[in-house]
Amino acid sequence: MIKALVIVPYEGLFEMMKEIAQEVDDIQLQIELGNLYEGVAIAKGAENNGYHVIISRGGTASMIQEAVSIPVIDIQVSGYDVLRILTLVKGFSGKAAIVGFSNITQGAATICKLLDLDIKILTITNDIDVKEKLANLKKLGYEVVIGDVVTVQTAKQLGLTGVLITSGKEAITDALEETRRSYRLFSRLQQDVTLFQSILDSNEQAIGVINKEEKIIYGNERFNKEFHWMKLENSTDVKKLIQETALRREKQTKIVHINHSFWKVTSYPKKDAIVLNFEKNLPNQAILQGQDAILNAIEFHTSASYIPISGKSELIQKVLKQIDQYSKSEEPVWISGEKGNGKELVAHSIYLKRKTRNEPFITLRCDLLSAEQLKDLMNGDFFRTYANGVIYLQNIDKLNSYMQKELYQILKNENDKKLQWLVSSEDNIEEKVKNGTFHSDLYSILAQLKIHIPPLRERRKDIEDLVHVFISELHPKYGNGVVGIRLDALEKIMNYDWPGNVEQLKQVIEQLFLQSHSYYIEKEEVETVFKRLEQQEKNNETLRHIDISGTLEExxxxxxTKVLEEEGLNQSKAAKRLGINRSTLWRKLK
Known part of the structure; x- marks a missing residue:
């Protein structure tokens, strides 16, 4: 049996709680009437009297939380409660305002914004603020004040109409359910901690947790066994991964070299920590050494992510028809289009439509694949082993001439087992074939079926659909309150040329989603992001005009010199922009 002390700030709620207490058989409810300081005085003895939780409302609940150590359940002001009161005061001719503690005003603000209601909302942090705020409202011509008990009492003293936001049965039912959850949580917490510890210790992966000071605060059994002898957080590669994860606030995966072994490290950002998962001895993967990281050139999937291709334009509808048509064949499909236009998405769609059993989807990233790796795949009979799968040659136009010839030999010598090939490249592939920079016979074999994805600027009709799809996808990721975009903001987005195509549009919508302060993305927010894009383009243009064939000093x-020109030869501004002082700037120009 859960023992709960209920402290309510007004008589009506007292009576309603008494009725509900008769219907509840798993919670013993002791109900007391007390507002703010009276409620706090009652609450202070609750823990010593064996109560598991305290249930209260509004400002009284907020003050009790600061005074006691046991859980305090707030009878939240629900949307129903606010709608009831707004309906009640709708007929008032005078100006209305909502004044109360945050647990009253937050819910009210949400409802008012969603319904585009012009009602002023003021949040107080203590009861002393109320009189001053209401007096100011009265000077500004407000006649109706909506809020909690303390607000209504003060409003009446000042000659204003005070309307109490009362709690309905729905809010009380929710509070009792929260009481049950809270009780279960605390009673099982220790048991769960022990269970989770044993699960983590039995995991074959080494798992470590790094706090915001970059210190290890937890390691499972495998982690401590592998790395007990070293300060892992001092490893250059691991430290860089931690910093990147903290900066970007999204999952990162890298291959790092620790103690003569390669480890696949996946990092996950949490509120005040970074979780690291270490996997050793990577199967079925070719590894490519980059300048500052080791990247996977081959990816294996037994399934692919299906994301519907959105758009109403004739151009994208033609692409969708081609996907359906070509999925019925096993012939190679060549997918071309500008960067960021969804070529991989088209490849995934064809694979999923062709798939009958557990055929793997194998991506060879041609921009990362080395000649030696390709030779290893050939010698290891890789293409015969996975002949029942779909092989996706991503960015095939990035292969050098030697690798193009080797790949042509593989395709020419196929015997009874016919590989299914999907290929992607940028738009200029036919030009490369004509001028001899891409193997013409290889193109002939792989380009039997072609899909061209037009750039976004040629199918602006699709932008509106894409914007709404991206907003809906971002909700579960961030839990933001954005529900749409204003028409003038959408018009700005539809008129932009989008050189980075769908991928760039998706990134910009994510920026707007995270930066928006209301339920709708506004035109001004779009203009701010576009100014940033223009500056980036200017910077890129500057870099394109710089000759990088000389020495580092040159x-x-x-x-x-270029930055000085852009800053009107103002050395102070140029030095500040470059992150150096004026004397260093002068010395470097000598």
Whole structure:
């Protein structure tokens, strides 16, 4: 049996709680009447009297939370409660305002914004603020004040109409359910901690947790066994991964070299920590050494993510028809289009429509695949082993001429087992074939079926659909309150040329989603993001005009000269922009 002390701030709620207490058989409810300080005085003895939780409302609940150590359940002001009161005061001719503690005003603000209601909302942090705020409202011509008990009492003293936001049965039912959850949580917490510890210790992966000071605060059994002898957080590669994860606030995966072994490290950002998962001895993966990281050139999937391709334009409808048509064949499909236009998405769609059993989807990232790796795949009979799968040659136009010839030999020598090939490249592939920079016979074999994805600027009709799809996808990821976009903001987005195509549009919508302060993305917010894009383009244009064939000192001098020109030869501004002082700037230009 849960023992709960209920402290209510007004008589009506007292009576309603008494009725509900008769219907509840798993919670013993002791109900007391007391507002703010009276409620706090009653609550202070609750823990010593064996109560498991305290149930209260509004400002009284807020003050009790600060005074006691046992859980305090707030009877939240629900949407129903606010709608009831707004309906009640709708007929008032005078100006209305909502004044109360945050647990009253937050819910009210949400409802008012969603319904576009012009009602002023003021949040108080203590009861002393109320009189001053209401007096100011009265001077501004407000006649009706909506709020909690303390607000209504003060309003009446000042000659204003005070309307109490009362709690309905729905809010009380929710509070009792929260009481049950809270009780279960605390009673099982220790048991769960022990269970989770044993699960983590039995995991074959090494799992570590790093706090915001970059210190290890937890390691499972495997982690402590592998890394007990070293300060892992001091590893350059691991430290860089931690910093990137903290900066980007999204999952990162890298291959790092620790103690003569390769580890696949996946990092996950949490509220005040970074979780690291370490996997050793990576199967079925070719590894490519980059300048500052080790990247996977081959990816294996037994399934692919299905994301519907959105758009109403004739151009994208033609692409969708081609996907359906070509999915019925096993012939190679060549997918072309500008960067960021969804070529991989088309490849995934064809694979999923062709799939009958557990055929793997294998991506060879041609921009990362080395000649030696391709030779290893050939010698290891890789293409015969996975002949029942779909092989996706991503960015095939990035292969050098030697690798193009080797790949042509593989395709030419196929015997009874016919591989299913999907290929992607940028738009200029036919030009490369004509001028001899891409193997014409290889193109002939792989381009039997072609899909061209037009750039976004040629199918602006699709932008509106894409914007709404991206907003809906971002809700579960961030839990933001954005529910749409204003028409003038959408018009701005539809008129932009989108050189980075769908991928760039998705990134911009994510920025707007995270930066928006209301339920709708506004035109001004879009303009701010576009100004940032224009500045980035200017910076890129500057870099394109810098000759990088010289020495580092010569390149550096070109950059400094260009920045000086852009800053009107103002050395102070140029030095500030470059992150150096004026004397260093002068010395580098000598």
């Amino acid at each position: 390149i550096e001098k070109q950059v400094i």
